[in-house]
Amino acid sequence: MSEKRQDYISWDEYFMGVAKLAGLRSKDPNSQVGSCIVSPDNKILSIGYNGFPRGCSDDVFPWSREGDELDTKYFYVTHSELNAILNYRGGSLEGSKIYVSLFPCNECSKAIIQSGIREIIYDSDKYGDTPAVIASRKMLDAAGVHYRRYIRSGRELKITV
Numbered sequence: 001m002s003e004k005r006q007d008y009i010s011w012d013e014y015f016m017g018v019a020k021l022a023g024l025r026s027k028d029p030n031s032q033v034g035s036c037i038v039s040p041d042n043k044i045l046s047i048g049y050n051g052f053p054r055g056c057s058d059d060v061f062p063w064s065r066e067g068d069e070l071d072t073k074y075f076y077v078t079h080s081e082l083n084a085i086l087n088y089r090g091g092s093l094e095g096s097k098i099y100v101s102l103f104p105c106n107e108c109s110k111a112i113i114q115s116g117i118r119e120i121i122y123d124s125d126k127y128g129d130t131p132a133v134i135a136s137r138k139m140l141d142a143a144g145v146h147y148r149r150y151i152r153s154g155r156e157l158k159i160t161v
């Protein structure tokens, strides 16, 4: 009789892996961000990545980071966390958690708090010193939403598609 596999991926590796895979759908040339919302009993509820809203063409709207504000992506792009929240069609997200490849900004944290998500598991914190993320942490702390940094196992997950 065969024994069960021992090298299966953990829940954290699974959900962060799904979030990062979703991020690969992003057309943003600089930061590809992915999110995966998970129920308290470890069911995937929704997924999102950063991109322009429906009807706003990836080939027409700007991907620039600098220049005239109206010609940069920042006014137009929907962040992965918000997309994951808006993509959910099942009712309440109360008590769920969100895996995200980059720490949420202030705007996404407002949506996270208001939607009832209770925990954030993030990977990169590359904008941790910016006002948007400092404000984000302030609101999450006040609202009692927990956040923890994903501890990378270092395992490379290889899939052939």
Ligand SMILES: Nc1ccn([C@H]2C[C@H](O)[C@@H](COP(=O)(O)O)O2)c(=O)n1
Pocket (backbone or CB within 6 Å): 028, 030, 031, 032, 033, 049, 050, 051, 065, 073, 077, 078, 079, 080, 081, 102, 103, 104, 105, 108
């Ligand atoms: N938590 C976050 C933070 C940022 N994003 C998106 C917004 C942009 O598409 C990109 C950041 O661009 P950068 O300033 O690094 O060139 O990432 C997100 O989806 N979630």
Ligand SMILES: [Zn+2]
Pocket (backbone or CB within 6 Å): 079, 080, 081, 104, 105, 106, 107, 108, 109
């Ligand atoms: Zn955001």
